[in-house]
Amino acid sequence: MVVLPSAPRLLVISVARIGDTLLATPLMRGLKQAFPGSELTVLAHPRRTEVLQHLSFIDCLGNIDKRTAPWRGWLSRARYDAAVVLGREPALVRYALRVSRHVSAYDEPGLPGDDRLDRVPVQEGVHAVLDRLRLVAGWGLQALVLMSDAWPGADGLPGLRIGFAPVL
Numbered sequence: 001m002v003v004l005p006s007a008p009r010l011l012v013i014s015v016a017r018i019g020d021t022l023l024a025t026p027l028m029r030g031l032k033q034a035f036p037g038s039e040l041t042v043l044a045h046p047r048r049t050e051v052l053q054h055l056s057f058i059d060c061l062g063n064i065d066k067r068t069a070p071w072r073g074w075l076s077r078a079r080y081d082a083a084v085v086l087g088r089e090p091a092l093v094r095y096a097l098r099v100s101r102h103v104s105a106y107d108e109p110g111l112p113g114d115d116r117l118d119r120v121p122v123q124e125g126v127h128a129v130l131d132r133l134r135l136v137a138g139w140g141l142q143a144l145v146l147m148s149d150a151w152p153g154a155d156g157l158p159g160l161r162i163g164f165a166p167v168l
Helices: 018-023 025-034 090-099 128-139
Strands: 009-014 039-044 060-063 082-085 103-106 117-120 141-148 159-166
Touching (some): 009 090, 018 128, 025 128, 090 103, 103 128
Parallel strands (some): 009 039, 039 060, 082 103
């Protein structure tokens, strides 16, 4: 299990289509709630940052893609305590390893061998939101998914709320 400081510097890399980018926001919000004093940086595909730019739980928003990732992070002073890579491109994982003490990513062919990399097995048939939450299980967090009539969705059915609890 990864031990993070009480106010960690966190990086989320989300290079995906617009729908997958939106489905990653519960993870981002949940991280900010689990680590209230944290600094959350999100790097997204240049065409997706617009949908994330006004989310209050993101402290810093920037661009990255698989073509620019190999050139980044060599001279940068930006360092993170932990990073989660939502895209399945090895170049994004290699970038995250250059700038982070610990990285969680889906286990895909072509990923570098590194003790700081938590390879999360790909599971088919898991809801996209829940699948992303699995990526930070090694950070000592257990996902809580709450359904309640107090938070109805647009369709009037019980709403879904995501949060994290420490693993005891």
